[in-house]
Amino acid sequence: MSVLVLGHKNPDTDSIVSAISYAHVLKGRGIDAKAVAQGTPAPESEFVLQKFGLTAPEVVNSVKDKEIYLVDYSDLAQAPEDIKDAKILGIVDHHKLGDLTTDTPLEAWLQPYGCSNTIIKLIADYYKVEIPANIAGAMLCAILSDTVLFKSPTCTPFDKKAAEELAKIAGVSDLNALGMEMFKAKSNLNASPRDLIFRDFKDFDMGGKKIGIGQLELISLDMISATLKQELQDELNKVKGEGRHSALLVLTDIMKEGSELLLCSDDENTILTALKGQKSDKIWLDGVMSRKKQVVPPLQGAFKA
């Protein structure tokens, strides 16, 4: 039986591609591994898979009695419901350390880099596993996506170096052009307000409060009409009502390098203070591009029990 390589819920490009690239590296190490995912690819990931001729990982919702490697998360809230009945063999991640625990020793590769695929490139180099051109191209896209074309404050020199090396393997010469093509695919708003909110959405436990944060990265926020914005706010209010203390939607403008915040919360003031946002006709967070580095940590701090 193959071991499974599995990213987080509401998979983004890094999560989908990490499963594929890490399964490849594990195979190179003699481990029979299979990439799976907790959902179908979003438009950006679909573009990446198609561009480099890769197949979407099979969707898996249960991991009971399976041996698994986790990529791009270590939070229980991001894992399948029955993860406690699985054997976790290893983790590759670049987020804050989550609340998963294991019964047995595991292999953990955690680094504060901009992308899980940057870490996977280092693991491939460490074990001298060659990366084929198509997987290298997808890994490059994951780095460009997670670091927002190297503009996010999460980006490190390791991400740039890995991206350059992967671009060489993939035969990509213009990283910026590839990135813009990918973000154009990502800026697809042709979905229901609910699907847009949940396209890249994560629930966090902050001092016992369930706080859900979605993010949409767009080439320009001018793409969002006043009507759509109102529909997103109405839907967000419903999402908050589904057992959450707060629901946030971070609308990131890639070119302006900042985000507009939509919010529904039992305690708006604490959130606005933590994020240094001011409520006027809209909440603009200048320079905020990264949920994991600029949104989650101040909120965790504000809601610490």
Ligand SMILES: [Mn+2]
């Ligand atoms: Mn990631």
